[in-house]
Amino acid sequence: MTTLMDIYAARVADGTLRADPAQETVLPMLERVRSELAQQPTKKGLLSLIGGRKKPEAVRGLYLWGGVGRGKSMLMDLFHDHSPVPSRRVHFHAFMQEVQDGINAARKAGVADSIAPIVDKISHEIKLLCFDEMQITDIADAMIVGRLFEGLFANGVTVVTTSNRVPDDLYKDGLNRQLFLPFIELIKEKLGVHHLHSPVDYRQGRLTGTPVYFHPVTADVRATVDDIWNDLTGGASEKLTLKVKGRDVVLPKFHNGIARATFWDLCGQMFGPGDYLVIAEAVKLLILEDIPRLTRGNFNEAKRFVTLIDALYEAKVRTVCTAVDEPERLYNEGAGAFEFERTASRLREMQDKDWGAEAKS
Template sequence: MNTLTQIYTARVADGTLRADPAQEAILPLFDRLHAELSTASMGKRGLLSLIGGRKKPTAAKGLYIWGGVGRGKSMLMDLFHEHSPVPSRRVHFHAFMQEVQSQIFEARKKGVSDTIVPVIDKVAADIRLLCFDEMQITDIADAMIVGRLFEGLFARGVTVVTTSNRVPDDLYKNGLNRQLFLPFIDIIKDKLEVHHLHSPVDYRQGRLTGTPVYFSPINADTRATIDEIWNDLTGAATESLTIRVKGRDVVLPKFHNGIARATFWDLCGQMFGPGDYLAIADAVKLLIIEDIPRLGRGNFNEAKRFVTLVDALYEAKVRVVASAVDEPESLYIEGAGVFEFERTASRLREMQDKDWAKDADA
């Protein structure tokens, strides 16, 4: 089996990837982990054998790769996952925690006293490597269970590799009852090797450089162009993302590696509030918003939500690609709210600049 260094070098040679010193510096960490997992999986699962209870499962020390958006964190993790020597799963952190909360709820309905245990057992029964994209904690329900969840997974021999835009000490920053969350940060530092991927190049931003990001009017050509951008950035991914916000679900119909795609009505046609839009802005780094209509008296509530959404995306430095019925300044031209929308139009115009948000580190 080739090492990740060899795989990366081959892809640079054939032009699939561009050599990046910051990415190359992290390859030995992946190679180390690959070797440890390979050794553990030899024979009758080697160190991971549970036969007769003679050996406890042993988790290799995993990786926590953090850094700015578009630096290649997810790409490297995906390469590693693709060539994993052990049963593995790759999942967005938000989606995984949504599954966990759902399973806890089902266990509670069955009268299970310690509801986290069957969840841990189920994950550990299927895989030995868990790869998370975009680890971040925004929901207090998640914050209160991740410590026991991960302790249980590590104790059962599950190795974790994760990417994040935040250094571990900044996870759940300013969150409610954060002091109860702090032990989880200590677990991360103990069980995962923390590495800052500090590349000066934002490859995601680069792929949009020189490419228009706001399209009007809405027609077959603009829809086709949006499809091309989505396919180029995500490989035509079709998975969705569900974000749990204060007990309710916020669904992004299409999501991959921090890039999401939704219509205006997906985002603003429901009774979402500032907290929902802040959660979306925290979960994505590039959002494609399709089919923004003419705004005014007939859709005043939806227009208000759109203003709140744009504010959240702007403050979080989320890159936006959009299709709309007209240019930003002409979207809202009559009715209450016209004056307030001038700032939104200005922000939408500013966010079209190719250099906007290029230094964002989330």
């Protein structure tokens, strides 16, 4: 059988990938999971023929964490694309949104244990769950994941996940975090934990030498931004809905931590600091398009834009912008125009090719 190491080496040889020793250390770990999954009995095996009900145990999975741009998602894709069993690869936020919707539907139907049908459905359909960017920012998710994952593991579902955080830092400083701690221990029991510590930020490198702030917005600019998006995502995208205190915060286009939205998507709605912090936590790079000229007539939108840029800046989220004018000319009149000077300065700083080189944690 062709191994993941063979596939990786072939892609290095043809120039698709660049050899990275830190990534290469992860491949045998993923191959071990893949091999053990391949050796598990199928539903049509001996146990089913004799009426046995015993379910195969979940294979010990992998929790791969490290800074942004180190290749975690690429390795996840490589592994998932060559899975020997029915599997699903999904962003963790999107998965938890589906779980929350399933729980609400079960409760409305009067189901006593609203998590049980979700576990049954997932374990009936797949044997491997691949999560991208596991992180817990919502207390509702924090209170659910323990029982959910216990059920999945008990039903033989193997989990492989990436994250920017070591398990012990999940839901750090969260409300009632002590109730979440058993889930961290469960993760460390059921998944091997590995730090992908590559010195190279490939996301940063792909933007090196490329402008990240474009004005004015012309047809050529839109084409250039499309090229940036396609280079970073391969043209793939899905909508990502983040749950923040019961509200939906929607990123219209999202793939592997790369998001794309317009100014009005993110600043034309009644979002606050908490919403923007969750966006900054979920996104590695944001393409923010069509920033307009801001005046006293759209003061609320301007205030939200300031808050959004502050959140992205503090979280070191690489940002590509298209705007009607230079940062210093976006907001020159109205309340808050003086304070906007700091935002303009931050937008300038974020254009530097080395800005954001340090990984988010």
